[in-house]
Amino acid sequence: MVITVKETGRDKVFAICIYIYVFLAFIIVAYPVVYMLSASISDPKLVSSGEMWLWPKGITFDGYKRVFENASIWRGYGNTILYTVLGTMINLIVTLPAAYALSRKDFVGRNFFMGMFMVTMFFGGGLVPSYLLIKNLGMVDTIWAIVIPSAASIWNIIVSRTFFQSTIPNELQEAAQIDGCTNMRLFFQIVLPLSMPIIAVMGLFYGVGNWNSYFSALIYLNDESKFPLQLILRQILVLQEMSAQPGGSMDATTALALNSKAEVAALVKYAVIIVATLPIIAIYPFLQRYFVQGVMIGSVKG
Template identity: 40%
Template structure:
């Protein structure tokens, strides 16, 4: 028996311990790899194109040529942007709104999601239904504007922070995370040790939820950073406008000046207007691209762990 066991590894099993793949599996792996590379190129090239177009001569960009490397470097778009003084005010405002709005959103979303995940909460199903109902039916822009104006927060930072404090989609993701990863048995054990609800939430639930909190910070910060409709509706002072509105106004003013120009100025201004679009995309997205790698490792894990179970 010992000899059979000793020699058994040589009967039908490779010495390396790895199972050899069939030709069909190898062909599938090659086709799958080629397909994945193609999809990555399709997704990545537009981003690469925008980056190249932001500092390439607009004449080359407007010709429709496929850009693979920088040609005739032209930095007029970036010069126009950074010479525009409201840009720096817009950056500061957006940073304030993003930090304040994200903090308010986390403070509102995480406790609410944790409470809705507890089966002992009275009226849990009704509250979940009411939150979900707002995803499909809402009062609209005009009632929201009237409320913002009535409570006296129009043209203040609160008009940018409070309306975005809770996203129902993010709330459902967080609730599902707590449902799956904070079991009732853990809560019962903490109660036996004399832990009340607040202690359980702050000392046990929150430390165990760093993954989903990081994902929520990314979701809310990205949404607030890219938002400009709320600023157009709820902010009346130009000095309080966020970066996205400032950049939008810059593009519109440059296009308007191009249409009202005459002679050779029209072509020059139109070229500048086209390159401004690409430069503005880079300038507005750069902070998020810098911050994303620091939370990327939590992203997939947090979304999967907080996915709705069905």
């Protein structure tokens, strides 16, 4: 028997409002992406003058050509991939076992350790002590200064712990122990295969964070050959601002040269942004089915 519910006038108005809201939200989110894509292949003069505001004008691929020919950008791209892959692996290796241990009811002192972890969410030593610690450990100007200090996020540990508590039943653990399964084997052969949603979510969170990170590299790295892509992009932005705001008087030739340099920097800037964003956009669809499930399960209970 099929029961049909008659839609009232209020329901129709509400549905129309929802569609309008979703459409406006889509415009707000999509416009910056379309603008950057259009600006990366448009004449920089038309972009800086405001004539290009949505669709590309004066199409040119000179920005992408300069990106592909720039050795420092490709070196930064390789460094970013290395930092992201290695950093995300370290993040998962630290976060998942810690979260699983804290989710076990038979873990003595888990509330004490959880409280100590949560203290670090509200109090920190600051930048200067952190730099001195990294320096004393001999990690300044090395890859370890990028991936070790951010090895774990307490918030992600809490979310992962909640996932294990609400998803992995105690009866399953008890049955495995009765069959002679050790804690290590239980974690790797039973718990992890059942935890793909939270693994995908944590991998996405950490991966995006590592990919977009530049502050640690700005503080701890001195060798330009080790700079990540985001730091290279920052240098381009600084160069553009310095070229666009020259100080003092100058002749027409110098002003024209600086203006041309700023336009080229702007063109390269948009191209680099697109190139730097593409990997995350390409990976996300493959993790989307796990994303909502993992976040919802990991955040419903505290």
